[in-house]
């Protein structure tokens with residue numbers, strides 16, 4: 001059979017890609033001009049890798065001619081031990097956003113619905129749209145937190161997955177045990193609830209539950225965690241889910257084979273071993289968070305309560321101007337046009353410079 005390609009314009013791509021919102025990575029720090037510059041735009045950890053991490057990276061780098069352990073066996077065992085869960089309940093992936101995309105592949109497609117709060121993590125609409133399912137966005141409450149009653153009301157017989165971002169990116173607000181369990185009790189047991197806890201290590205409110213507590217007797221709950229934030233391995237792309245076996249098994253089926261490099265696996269294991277220092281560093285960042293929030297409020301800004309490593313300023317029309325002024329002063333922040341700016345809590349010098357700029361813009 002012959003094919004006549006005359007008149008064709010290339011491969012047919014899925015129409016869904018035409019309207020895909022773009023993921024906007026945080027801008028890098030400006031640099032140059034002899035002026036200090038800081039990146040507070042991607043919620044990264046300002047500290048260098050934990051002790052033992054660089055050595056394990058170098059060790060694994062010597063074998064990059066080999067494929068990694070596809071099952072991420074050592075890391076999976078270390079995580080199972082760390083969280084007190086069966087290894088069969090742990091599934092790793094290329095960052096927690098990679099695992100979130102796999103959860104969508106495993107549950108949702110054309111004709112299905114995915115519910116999430118908005119504004120929330122900007123990857124949710126993108127990966128939902130790629131799956132072919134429809135996004136159902138439930139506006140945040142006036143205090144910038146999830147409206148869980150409205151989210152439960154939004155569930156239909158087409159709903160396959162619900163993202164709950166706790167603490168919420170970019171507003172920092174978190175959900176407490178009572179309201180979250182009440183919500184989980186309302187969601188039908190055949191709908192997967194994904195508790196995205198990328199910032200869990202920064203939570204200090206004892207009323208904010210650990211998703212790992214909540215998933216244990218709920219087969220429709222999956223907890224998403226990452227090594228990118230508190231653990232400081234954003235560049236290595238490793239995250240994981242804790243979920244009951246059918247969901248964890250579905251994640252193994254939908255994983256890109258060998259997606260998590262051996263370098264990432266070994267670095268993640270080394271980071272878990274250095275947890276004492278990690279917790280010290282996280283404590284220091286939490287201390288800086290309190291300082292930044294208090295200072296901003298003293299300057300007269302409205303700052304929602306945050307349990308994450310960032311603060312949120314709802315600036316509306318002033319968003320672009322605020323972000324540009326921060327950038328010009330050497331602090332890259334993350335603007336969401338017309339809505340507000342998210343500013344990561346970084347090293348002390350970065351926070352000081354940001355606070356100076358914020359005071360000037362008041």
Ligand code: PMP
Nearest residue numbers: 095096097121169198226228239
């Ligand atoms: N979830 C939330 C809420 C996030 O803010 C992020 C990172 N911005 C992620 C998931 C993804 O992180 P990673 O893919 O690096 O694990």
